[in-house]
Amino acid sequence: MIGTQTITATHLPKVGDREDFSMRAVGPGETDYNFPLSMTGTILAIWQEDPKHAAEYLTRNILGVIGTASAPPEEGFWFDSYNSGDTLKETADKVRNYGIKSFTKGKIRNAFIRLLGEELFDEKEKLDKFFVSKYGYEFFRSFEDAFEDSQAIEDLSTPAKDNAHFLYRICILSGFIDHINVRVAQESTSVLSLQALKNWLKINLDERRANDLTKTFQMIKNLRKQYPIHEHFTITAEGRRVVRDEIREAKKYFNITPDLERSWLNVFTDFKNSLAEIRKTLQ
Incomplete structure (x- = not known):
């Protein structure tokens, strides 16, 4: 040089x-x-x-x-x-x-796209751009603080062949929900992101549509309760350990079966479609 x-x-x-x-x-x-x-x-x-x-x-x-x-x-x-x-x-x-x-950060981003699928990433960007143009801010805040290292991202790109891989992916989608950037002006940041979105949608639409548009997000949060394992179960009055009602509800909602690759596709597709539906409803 x-x-x-x-x-x-x-x-x-x-x-x-x-x-x-x-x-x-x-x-x-x-x-x-x-x-x-x-x-x-x-x-x-x-x-x-x-x-x-x-x-x-x-x-x-x-x-x-x-x-x-x-x-x-x-x-x-x-x-x-x-x-x-x-x-x-x-x-x-x-x-x-x-x-x-x-x-390079490009390598990390590309691994992230492989994990969630180009269609989902594209839908996320469409929703962000729509919110910027109409409301002046992105729907999601930056994901960078959610990833501590590139190895975790690479691991997440593997197929959901067992329950551990399946739950790992559910945690990623739960992280998406945790990074929703939409809330009513002056609302306390102690209000969790999903509830904050519901509150905002109730004002900008109505309660019924707010619940409909966020139901998939809520069901993903319910599935997230399978990890850690102690949140998976509850104890009945008779002292029996049973799966929590909200987890059973979520499994029924997404049609979760022992075929976890197919089950992951169900969750993935519903989540992607929910992002698209929010954008279309607010247009």
Whole structure:
């Protein structure tokens, strides 16, 4: 590399258990690149490094690999305990030896799309854009704080071949619901996201349609109660342990059977259709 290069890291507001930076690399010549870089709290604890120093050090190594003729991916870079080494230097060596692919946020996003399906992700984006155009804000807030590492996302892309995989996917959809960004003005943030959405829909539509439009979300929350296992059951007055009524109701609603791949498709399809129905009803 000929000429001088200056790298600066601007610390962004805290979101979840990670440190986010806006990186700027200026020079040599007319080169001027800006891109995000994130490191999880877990990997920083392992490295025992100052976050700003780590961000600048990693950026120098990233640019050393891709050069200055090509711009870094605009999605930026992500470092966690699964794609990184045990030290900052080991991680930089991985970047230099194996390239940037394992550390790009685009890779993480693509895994997320594989998990939930392009159709669902597209429907989510349509709903977000609709809310921005009509109400001035997105339907969902950012999902980034829901994922601690890329390995978990990769694991979630496997088929729902058993109950553990099935419940894992239900937890992801439950996370979607937890990130709904719609609530009545001045409403306390202590009101959970699903109830906040219902309250908002009651005002903007009516109670019946609010309940209809959020029923699938509620049933997913009911299924979510299967994990952890102690929430799966309740004790009757006679002392018998039985499956909770709300879980039985949800299984009937989605037609959950021992064929968990088919059952997952039922849940997935209903969830995707619910997002579309909210958008169409409010248009």
